Amino acid sequence: DWTMAAYKEEAIRLIREQVGDSKVICALSGGVDSSVAAILIHEAIGEQLTCVFVDHGLMRMNEAQEVVSMFREHYNLPLIHAEESDRFIGALEGVSDPEVKRKTIGGLFIDVFQHYADEIEGVKFLAQGTLYPDVIESVSFSGGPSVTIKSHHNVGGLPEKMGLKLVEPLRELFKDEVRALGRELGLPESFIGRHPFPGPGLAIRCPGEITRDKLEILRKADAVYIDQIRKHGLYDEIWQAFVAILPVRTVGVMGDGRTYDFACALRAVTSVDGMTADYYPFSHEFLGETATRIINEVRGINRVTYDITSKPPGTIEWE
Ligand code: XMP
Numbered sequence: 001d002w003t004m005a006a007y008k009e010e011a012i013r014l015i016r017e018q019v020g021d022s023k024v025i026c027a028l029s030g031g032v033d034s035s036v037a038a039i040l041i042h043e044a045i046g047e048q049l050t051c052v053f054v055d056h057g058l059m060r061m062n063e064a065q066e067v068v069s070m071f072r073e074h075y076n077l078p079l080i081h082a083e084e085s086d087r088f089i090g091a092l093e094g095v096s097d098p099e100v101k102r103k104t105i106g107g108l109f110i111d112v113f114q115h116y117a118d119e120i121e122g123v124k125f126l127a128q129g130t131l132y133p134d135v136i137e138s139v140s141f142s143g144g145p146s147v148t149i150k151s152h153h154n155v156g157g158l159p160e161k162m163g164l165k166l167v168e169p170l171r172e173l174f175k176d177e178v179r180a181l182g183r184e185l186g187l188p189e190s191f192i193g194r195h196p197f198p199g200p201g202l203a204i205r206c207p208g209e210i211t212r213d214k215l216e217i218l219r220k221a222d223a224v225y226i227d228q229i230r231k232h233g234l235y236d237e238i239w240q241a242f243v244a245i246l247p248v249r250t251v252g253v254m255g256d257g258r259t260y261d262f263a264c265a266l267r268a269v270t271s272v273d274g275m276t277a278d279y280y281p282f283s284h285e286f287l288g289e290t291a292t293r294i295i296n297e298v299r300g301i302n303r304v305t306y307d308i309t310s311k312p313p314g315t316i317e318w319e
Contacts, residue, residue: 004177004184008040011169015044019125024167025117026051026127028079029199030059030067032192033129033170036182040169041127042077043185049127050078052116054109057085058201058215061223070191084112089212096208098319105200110158117162126164130171131178133273195240196274204319208247214262217300218245221264224297228290229268238280241268243294244318245301252295252302261302266290269316277311 026038028051041049051071055064064081071077091104117123159166170178182192198204205222206214222243229235244265252259266287268280291304307314 004180007177008043008181008184011040012044015041015167015169018167019045019048021048022124023120023122024049024125024127025120025123025164027113028053028067028071029197030063031129031197032175032182032187032194033131033178035071035129035187035191036178036185037127037129037168037170038071038077039075039185039187040181041167042075047078050080050120050123052080052082052113054112054116055081055083055085056088056105056109056201058088058105058203060197060202061219070188080116082112082116084108087112089210089215092203092210094209098204098207101203101210101319102200105203109199114158114162123162124165125167126159126162127167127169129178130168132170132172132174135171193236195235195238195242198317204317205242205244206247207244207318213300214245217262217298218243218264220298221245221294221301224294225266225290228286228293232286234280234282234286237270238268239271239274239277240316241266241280243267244307246305250303254302259302261300263303263305264294264301265305265307265318267307267316267318269311271311271316274316275311277316279308279310282306 024041024045026034026041026049028034028038030053038049038051053064053068053071064083068079068081071079088105088108091108092101095101095104117126158164170181173181179192183189202215202218202222203210206218225243226235226241229238229241235241244267246263246265248263249260250263252261268282269277270280271277287306294301294304307318
């Protein structure tokens with residue numbers, strides 16, 4: 001659309017003017033905001049931009065690989081894949097408190113990002129996908145006031161600490177405008193319409209202590225669930241949908257044998273801004289078919305429940 005085309009040209013001009021011939025780093029999460037910011041800045045200044053994708057090992061199935069290959073191959077954007085899952089999973093060992101999980105992940109994220117950024121010489125700017133709503137209000141989560149929507153990437157305090165200035169080309173835009181700009185920049189529709197994904201990733205969808213086994217089971221179950229939602233044409237009607245693996249094993253039967261495996265909960269909500277939400281009214285057929293598929297296709301899960309809590313009083317995530 002013509003307004004976005006014009007906006008894009010103007011934004012590119014402003015980025016060039018602000019940055020000059022300095023180097024810029026950007027923490028890429030794979031979310032729409034940081035992706036659009038990165039691609040826009042890359043159009044403006046090319047190789048002066050380096051992105052760092054901090055892979056904490058808490059992404060969904062194939063997600064890290066998809067993000068990395070899209071930016072490297074499709075956009076030809078200089079991207080460092082900081083594969084640090086061992087550090088993150090290691091640091092989370094024995095941690096079950098949701099707030100401690102968030103702080104552990106957030107703290108390590110900053111350390112890792114800073115480490116990689118330090119290796120690039122002559123960096124003067126940090127790019128962020130800050131939107132207008134992030135500027136006017138600080139949204140807090142179940143996690144409490146210390147955690148804001150950009151908590152994970154808005155490396156709060158880091159720009160000052162590293163002596164960097166901020167480049168925030170999306171500061172005047174609302175979410176739907178960022179999506180329109182993303183389309184203008186050629187981002188695939190499947191990417192633009194993606195459900196939001198929290199910075200701490202699967203860690204907060206695995207209530208209690210995290211283990212590699214649980215994460216692996218969770219990834220598989222989540223992939224089956226999202227596949228079902230897409231196949232039934234429901235993805236775009238839903239704000240967010242995911243599986244949480246529950247910290248409880250229950251008894252089941254399989255053939256002649258007894259199983260003793262994890263239970264999981266399916267979550268799907270509609271929402272306008274994530275502040276309030278209603279559970280999605282799936283048909284019983286959909287739920288039954290999905291439960292059967294998960295139990296048949298995912299070893300380690302033998303019971304599926306559907307979370308019918310709205311927000312408030314529930315939160316969208318389980319932690
Ligand atoms: P809750 O669970 O509080 O979530 O109803 C509201 C929205 O925020 C996301 N969320 C987070 N995003 N870091 C993030 O970047 C977090 O710690 C965090 N906690 C929740 C959640 O996915 C939903 O979209």
